[in-house]
Amino acid sequence: HDSNDMQKAKLTGEDVAQHNSKDSCWVIVHGRAYDLTEFLPEHPGGSKIILKYAGKDATEEFEPIHPPDTLDKYLDKSKHLGEVDMNTVEQEEKEFDPDEEERQKRIETMPILEQCYNLMDFEAVARRVMKKTAWAYYSSGADDEITMRENHNAYHKIWFRPRVLIDVEHVDTTSTMLGTKVDMPFYVTATALGKLGNPEGEVVLTRGAKKHNVIQMIPTLASCSFDEIIDAAEDGQVQWLQLYVNKDREVTKRIVQHAEKRGCKGLFITVDAPQLGRREKDMRSKFSDVGSNVQSTGGQDVDRSQGAARAISSFIDPSLSWKDIPWFLSITKMPILLKGVQCVEDVIRAIECGVHGVVLSNHGGRQLDFARSGIEVLAEVMPVLRERGWQDRIEIYIDGGVRRATDIIKALCLGATGVGIGRPFLYAMSAYGLPGVDRAMQLLKDEMEMNMRLIGAAKISDLNPTLVDVRGLSMHTAMVPEDTLGRNVYDPLIGPKEKAK
Numbered sequence: 001h002d003s004n005d006m007q008k009a010k011l012t013g014e015d016v017a018q019h020n021s022k023d024s025c026w027v028i029v030h031g032r033a034y035d036l037t038e039f040l041p042e043h044p045g046g047s048k049i050i051l052k053y054a055g056k057d058a059t060e061e062f063e064p065i066h067p068p069d070t071l072d073k074y075l076d077k078s079k080h081l082g083e084v085d086m087n088t089v090e091q092e093e094k095e096f097d098p099d100e101e102e103r104q105k106r107i108e109t110m111p112i113l114e115q116c117y118n119l120m121d122f123e124a125v126a127r128r129v130m131k132k133t134a135w136a137y138y139s140s141g142a143d144d145e146i147t148m149r150e151n152h153n154a155y156h157k158i159w160f161r162p163r164v165l166i167d168v169e170h171v172d173t174t175s176t177m178l179g180t181k182v183d184m185p186f187y188v189t190a191t192a193l194g195k196l197g198n199p200e201g202e203v204v205l206t207r208g209a210k211k212h213n214v215i216q217m218i219p220t221l222a223s224c225s226f227d228e229i230i231d232a233a234e235d236g237q238v239q240w241l242q243l244y245v246n247k248d249r250e251v252t253k254r255i256v257q258h259a260e261k262r263g264c265k266g267l268f269i270t271v272d273a274p275q276l277g278r279r280e281k282d283m284r285s286k287f288s289d290v291g292s293n294v295q296s297t298g299g300q301d302v303d304r305s306q307g308a309a310r311a312i313s314s315f316i317d318p319s320l321s322w323k324d325i326p327w328f329l330s331i332t333k334m335p336i337l338l339k340g341v342q343c344v345e346d347v348i349r350a351i352e353c354g355v356h357g358v359v360l361s362n363h364g365g366r367q368l369d370f371a372r373s374g375i376e377v378l379a380e381v382m383p384v385l386r387e388r389g390w391q392d393r394i395e396i397y398i399d400g401g402v403r404r405a406t407d408i409i410k411a412l413c414l415g416a417t418g419v420g421i422g423r424p425f426l427y428a429m430s431a432y433g434l435p436g437v438d439r440a441m442q443l444l445k446d447e448m449e450m451n452m453r454l455i456g457a458a459k460i461s462d463l464n465p466t467l468v469d470v471r472g473l474s475m476h477t478a479m480v481p482e483d484t485l486g487r488n489v490y491d492p493l494i495g496p497k498e499k500a501k
């Protein structure tokens with residue numbers, strides 16, 4: 001921030017508090033005041049959430065959702081009003097929150113890290129110790145969360161055909177993804193709002209990925225700024241960029257070319273989210289304040305019940321289509337992959353238009369409910385590509401519901417180059433910070449080595465379709481939350497007289 005600030009007398013809390021309405025709306029973030037009056041109708045999260053903090057300090061609310069450079073990047077300098085003497089700012093009386101009290105007790109009694117023996121253990125702990133809004137955002141899937149459950153359930157329909165008497169004294173789990181040699185064939189996939197779960201945000205995942213030579217896919221909607229996440233990586237550490245395409249292609253071009261300049265080694269264009277899915281747990285949580293304009297047009301008051309997802313996604317371009325792919329190929333030398341492809345026809349289309357790979361994914365079940373799991377689509381795709389001799393034309397990744405090394409092995413047996421893992425690392429980071437992420441990755445490594453040994457594979461290239469039986473894969477049992485449709489409409493125990501009361 002420029003030095004003339006220092007000369008300018010600091011604003012007081014009283015100065016800011018006078019601007020507490022939509023006619024004049026000043027807000028404090030990180031000890032500096034900003035005039036957001038004109039910005040109110042443009043805020044993707046809607047005007048209500050800003051007005052809630054008009055004249056006050058909004059730092060705590062601002063922090064998990066916005067990268068630190070947001071105001072520098074998107075708010076005209078004339079609206080930067082300078083430093084505030086925070087000693088003069090009345091801190092809001094925190095209303096007593098019994099849930100928060102309970103949560104603190106659960107944190108004091110949570111299991112020690114060594115009691116987590118698999119990736120699902122982190123989910124169990126995170127559910128108990130995370131803030132409600134953070135748990136709601138990370139754990140939610142779309143609609144009835146059928147697809148979110150199917151993502152992991154699908155792996156239970158694939159069984160192994162292990163081979164014996166193979167020399168597996170030395171097991172090598174290393175592999176190559178987009179030209180990068182990795183210790184394990186999985187990457188940390190892009191998941192938004194890392195600071196909801198951990199105050200440091202995505203850089204915790206960066207440090208964990210470095211330790212295990214695992215690739216991190218940087219989300220467009222990270223809480224940390226893109227440059228913070230790049231700077232948190234050490235020399236030689238490989239990162240990819242996940243891109244939500246902005247309606248303003250100039251913004252998109254700038255993001256892509258900056259990422260390439262900073263050394264990103266892959267561009268993953270998310271294609272399954274022209275609009276973010278309806279995640280009801282997220283919508284029910286506190287974020288209902290935060291609603292956003294994406295549901296309504298032209299700055300009308302936001303639809304308050306849309307949760308964090310809506311609040312951060314109004315910039316995404318729903319008109320993105322195959323005709324845009326040549327433009328992307330023209331603005332970067334990075335390999336380009338499409339993330340969120342869900343049928344073999346689109347894989348063939350992707351190959352024909354020259355992209356370098358796809359991620360077969362349904363966004364962790366957060367988009368279209370009843371979309372098939374990545375592993376099921378993989379089982380549909382690979383035989384068709386093999387028939388055409390195209391199985392090596394592009395790299396094929398899958399994600400969704402990967403919780404065990406056996407899930408990774410099944411995907412590689414069917415022909416995937418690697419898999420993306422999302423929630424487990426978010427939960428590990430939220431519950432235990434970097435040690436949690438480190439342990440989660442180590443657990444996967446240990447499982448991988450053991451399971452490859454038991455299936456009779458000494459190295460990744462030994463994994464092949466004959467080692468799995470996928471006959472049950474396309475049978476779907478939709479596990480819905482307890483079916484209460486008929487529960488309250490007619491209750492035979494209460495006769496008409498009761499009703500009449």
Ligand SMILES: Cc1cc2c(cc1C)[n+](S(=O)(=O)[O-])c1c(=O)[nH]c(=O)nc-1n2C[C@H](O)[C@H](O)[C@H](O)COP(=O)(O)O
Nearest residue numbers: 138189190191192221270363364399400401421422423
């Ligand atoms: C769990 C989670 C996933 C998100 C995610 C946020 C969370 C909390 N977000 S979202 O806010 O828009 O939905 C993104 C995102 O920014 N961009 C994206 O391409 N995928 C996003 N995904 C999907 C993610 O990249 C994987 O497809 C998904 O997480 C894989 O499933 P598992 O979580 O079961 O591993």
